Amino acid sequence: MTDPRKTMRAVVAVRPGGPEALAIEMRPIPVPGAGEIVIKVEAAGVNRPDVLQRMGLYAPPPGASDILGLEVAGVIVARGPGASRFPEGARVTALVPGGGYAEYCLAHESNALPLPAGLTAVDAAAIPETYFTVWTNVFDRGALKAGETLLVHGGTSGIGTTAIQLAKAFGATVIATVGSDEKAAACQRLGADVAVNYRAGDFVAKTLAATGGRGANVILDMVGGDYVARNYAAAATDGRIVQIAFLRGPEPKIDLRPLMQKRLVHTGSTLRPRSPAEKAVIAEALEAKVWPLLEAGRCKPVIDSVFPLADVAKAHARIDDGAHVGKIVLTV
Structure with missing residues (x-):
């Protein structure tokens, strides 16, 4: 990884509550384990489970980061042992069990997919969870x-x-x-x-x-x-x-x-607690059957609004008010 820093900005809920409970903290940049990749995040999707986690009603699964965020799009900057599906520098979107609202995010390589041709990082960050x-x-x-x-x-x-x-x-x-x-x-x-x-x-x-x-x-x-x-x-x-x-x-x-x-x-069913292997089966089906539709423009993520990471509280206020149509996305 080329970034000389050891820490990154990340969003956590400092206490259960409303959007005001969200804060940006400095956290260590994650180190990939076997089969894992580190993604330099360009955009992260905002989802209802993030709201429940913020409210103290949905704890991360065992071993998952307490940093909010279940989906990201960005560039692979590091790979762990055995992670060979994508080269460093590849642009991907990924489903993660936590950690998405940050400058860098850890993902299992089998739960990442190539950025669909013709889509932006904001578009792609709105894909995995939904x-x-x-x-x-x-x-x-x-x-x-x-x-x-x-x-x-x-x-x-x-x-x-x-x-x-x-x-x-x-x-x-x-x-x-x-x-x-x-x-x-x-x-x-x-x-x-x-x-x-x-x-x-x-x-x-x-x-x-x-x-x-x-x-x-x-x-x-x-x-x-x-x-x-x-x-x-x-x-x-x-x-x-x-x-x-x-x-x-x-x-x-x-x-x-x-x-x-x-x-x-x-x-x-629930999605977040499933193993990377179970999610990989879904990823394979999406790449085979849905990615061609995305690249042909036959379907596309509907983006309601985009907020910078620093305005994460405003993004959560938007999802809380229920007026949105489609996805809310953070840019990093």
């Missing part, structure tokens, strides 16, 4: 196929905007739920066939109407709570509901009869 999440949940666990219908909640979130584009690219019909007419229009511009303002209409009725009474084949849900029973009502026979968060609570009161009557599958 694209890994959508691929493993919608296409692996949910087994969405061409000709089926996907119902995605939070359509203008980073996850939602990604799910809309990928599902359409692979031939599915998409129904998205959002909290305003403006956000509904944004979803439709991204390709959603139907966008439901849940403050003004019932997404169950809208989903059934849009599918001729059949319901959605796959539902991607980060809401939980009372949405669980409503998802069961909106699902098609043999439908698959994939839970990735529970903003309205993890303990819903539900009637399980529709689960049996419709032969539903209700599954879920």
